[in-house]
Amino acid sequence: MFYQQEFDVIVVGGGHAGTEAALASARMGASTLLLTHNIETIGQMSCNPAIGGIGKGHLVKEIDALGGAMALATDRGGIQFRTLNSSKGPAVRATRAQADRTLYRQAIRTIVEQQENLTLFQQSCDDLIVENDQVCGVVTQMGLKFKAKSVVLTVGTFLGGTIHIGLENYRGGRAGDPPSIALAERLRALPFRVDRLKTGTPARLDARSLDFSVMQEQPGDDPVPVVSFMGNRDMHPRQIPCYITHTNERTHEIIRGGMDRSPMYTGIIEGVGPRYCPSIEDKITRFADKNSHQIFVEPEGLNSMEVYPNGISTSLPFDVQMALVRSIRGFENAHIVRPGYAIEYDFFDPRDLKQTLETKFINGLFFAGQINGTTGYEEAGAQGLVAGANAALQVQQKDPMILRRDQAYMGVLIDDLATMGTKEPYRMFTSRAEYRLLLREDNADMRLTALGRDIGLVDDARWAAFNQKVEAVEREQQRLRGQWVHPGHSAVDELNPMLKNPISREHTLEELVRRPEMTYKKLMNVSHLGPGLDDPIAAEQVEIQIKYAGYISRQLEEIAKAQRHENTLLPVDFDYSKISGLSNEVVAKLTEARPETIGKASRISGITPAAISLLLVFLKKQG
Ligand code: FAD
Numbered sequence: 001m002f003y004q005q006e007f008d009v010i011v012v013g014g015g016h017a018g019t020e021a022a023l024a025s026a027r028m029g030a031s032t033l034l035l036t037h038n039i040e041t042i043g044q045m046s047c048n049p050a051i052g053g054i055g056k057g058h059l060v061k062e063i064d065a066l067g068g069a070m071a072l073a074t075d076r077g078g079i080q081f082r083t084l085n086s087s088k089g090p091a092v093r094a095t096r097a098q099a100d101r102t103l104y105r106q107a108i109r110t111i112v113e114q115q116e117n118l119t120l121f122q123q124s125c126d127d128l129i130v131e132n133d134q135v136c137g138v139v140t141q142m143g144l145k146f147k148a149k150s151v152v153l154t155v156g157t158f159l160g161g162t163i164h165i166g167l168e169n170y171r172g173g174r175a176g177d178p179p180s181i182a183l184a185e186r187l188r189a190l191p192f193r194v195d196r197l198k199t200g201t202p203a204r205l206d207a208r209s210l211d212f213s214v215m216q217e218q219p220g221d222d223p224v225p226v227v228s229f230m231g232n233r234d235m236h237p238r239q240i241p242c243y244i245t246h247t248n249e250r251t252h253e254i255i256r257g258g259m260d261r262s263p264m265y266t267g268i269i270e271g272v273g274p275r276y277c278p279s280i281e282d283k284i285t286r287f288a289d290k291n292s293h294q295i296f297v298e299p300e301g302l303n304s305m306e307v308y309p310n311g312i313s314t315s316l317p318f319d320v321q322m323a324l325v326r327s328i329r330g331f332e333n334a335h336i337v338r339p340g341y342a343i344e345y346d347f348f349d350p351r352d353l354k355q356t357l358e359t360k361f362i363n364g365l366f367f368a369g370q371i372n373g374t375t376g377y378e379e380a381g382a383q384g385l386v387a388g389a390n391a392a393l394q395v396q397q398k399d400p401m402i403l404r405r406d407q408a409y410m411g412v413l414i415d416d417l418a419t420m421g422t423k424e425p426y427r428m429f430t431s432r433a434e435y436r437l438l439l440r441e442d443n444a445d446m447r448l449t450a451l452g453r454d455i456g457l458v459d460d461a462r463w464a465a466f467n468q469k470v471e472a473v474e475r476e477q478q479r480l481r482g483q484w485v486h487p488g489h490s491a492v493d494e495l496n497p498m499l500k501n502p503i504s505r506e507h508t509l510e511e512l513v514r515r516p517e518m519t520y521k522k523l524m525n526v527s528h529l530g531p532g533l534d535d536p537i538a539a540e541q542v543e544i545q546i547k548y549a550g551y552i553s554r555q556l557e558e559i560a561k562a563q564r565h566e567n568t569l570l571p572v573d574f575d576y577s578k579i580s581g582l583s584n585e586v587v588a589k590l591t592e593a594r595p596e597t598i599g600k601a602s603r604i605s606g607i608t609p610a611a612i613s614l615l616l617v618f619l620k621k622q623g
Pocket of ligand 1: 343381
């Protein structure tokens with residue numbers, strides 16, 4: 001039975017990728033269905049209740065700059081905010097927020113429910129309707145059919161999900177949720193390359209059974225950072241601290257004693273786990289010389305007694321979990337509310353995706369989130385937004401939205417996945433971006449909001465606020481360029497003690513801001529030179545653009561140079577073994593990856609600039 005009219009876009013899965021995908025598609029005017037297992041779990045955080053961090057915070061700001069929900073929900077749900085790397089340069093500064101799990105989920109649900117063009121339906125999607133390699137709709141568990149021109153699959157860790165605790169295991173999508181078995185089988189019958197990955201989570205503890213007095217308190221920052229470009233501090237709920245404690249030799253002994261019943265170390269789990277979010281059993285094996293590991297003790301919410309001990313993710317048997325937890329300072333009498341576990345699931349090789357996140361084999365079918373081998377809410381949300389936008393653009397017969405690596409971390413993420421694939425859960429780091437100085441958190445709106453506006457992702461309110469900020473920054477930059485200070489100026493007596501080299505000739509205010517010992521704020525406090533901009537975000541923008549202008553223009557030159565060859569096409573059936581000078585390893589890598597352009601070839605790990613030069617020479621000779 002077909003239900004309701006045909007939709008333009010169906011998004012399957014209401015997690016972090018699915019909500020951003022459905023919202024993006026609906027914001028662009030496409031009639032959109034969000035089909036998910038359980039409406040109550042829309043926006044649910046499967047693992048730790050925190051958003052942002054290094055690299056990930058950049059993605060959150062980019063999602064926000066394109067009108068997405070994640071940053072606003074974080075401002076509404078965040079109970080401890082910090083700016084990481086605050087003493088370092090602006091490129092690597094990143095915002096992280098501990099979120100109240102319930103408030104975050106409610107904020108996402110409200111945004112989803114208030115979105116025009118977006119319909120919700122609760123059911124499992126068990127099958128896809130595909131005709132002549134074109135997706136035409138989906139079939140739910142009860143046999144209901146929904147038609148659509150595009151389908152975005154964002155089913156997270158649910159495909160063929162198996163939960164492991166010690167040597168016991170059972171099928172599940174995450175604790176408390178059913179797995180997607182029928183859909184996994186259907187997808188395995190399609191020509192995609194599929195493999196298994198694994199991720200894990202720690203036991204949750206009852207705060208009433210912990211002794212916080214022996215732990216180190218970690219308050220949030222003051223002033224409290226705001227995540228969304230449309231956010232403000234009034235949105236934040238009450239702020240509370242996190243705590244820090246550590247594992248010790250006794251903890252490590254207990255873990256070593258339980259390894260013979262570890263599903264990972266006895267070979268029951270075959271999927272590869274996240275290298276950068278390892279389980280505690282991985283940590284004590286990989287870093288055997290360390291006798292202690294840090295644990296962040298994070299509250300799950302303002303009205304929740306649950307605590308998330310970040311750093312001791314484990315799939316050891318429950319009795320070992322109990323003993324290891326209770327060996328930790330402050331956890332001696334801990335009551336475990338939920339056991340830790342690992343989950344193994346199917347993911348699809350993202351090299352079978354185009355840069356739009358549409359699959360290469362089935363037209364109109366898009367994949368986003370953990371299904372593509374990534375880990376993390378932010379990575380999922382970013383892909384969801386790109387896939388949802390492209391699904392809508394395809395239905396509207398418009399050009400796709402493809403973000404370049406020099407434009408956004410989202411571009412880096414998708415290009416990495418589609419070009420190189422991944423053998424382990426992929427997470428974002430600032431080190432993955434070659435143009436870090438351009439891809440800062442603070443300028444995500446400057447990089448992306450106009451682009452989002454052009455394709456219908458950005459609403460009037462955000463557009464107006466953005467323009468106001470841009471105008472304020474430009475006006476202030478002009479003023480700083482046009483206002484001079486000279487030795488006889490009334491500000492000089494106040495100014496000179498702040499400077500390494502006193503004013504001996506005429507200087508613009510812009511030149512003074514550029515001096516290492518000076519900041520925009522300090523300069524604006526000098527009589528007759530300020531007061532400058534009130535808005536601290538616009539003021540920060542003025543300062544960063546002035547101080548880093550030299551580095552930024554050098555990076556722009558590098559980009560222009562790289563772009564000259566970026567889009568040079570490589571034939572898909574190219575015989576790399578014909579090029580003399582290429583090593584066997586390079587030939588094997590290029591043959592496997594089959595990059596479509598020189599740009600993509602250059603980003604495959606192990607493909608050296610020398611190999612790229614040989615390729616270019618060969619292509620030139622071929623004419
Ligand atoms: P999910 O958030 O998993 O959402 C999938 C959605 O799809 C769910 O709403 C589900 O109900 C729905 N769904 C699934 N199948 C169907 C179907 N057939 N029909 C209808 N709806 C369906 N990330 C980290 O960054 N660090 C960590 O340490 C970490 N640990 C994790 C530990 C565990 C145990 C789990 C489960 C996840 C962990 N994650 C971690 C990953 C993080 O939760 C995911 O990366 C993120 O949630 C992925 O978002 P997603 O939207 O792709 O999928």
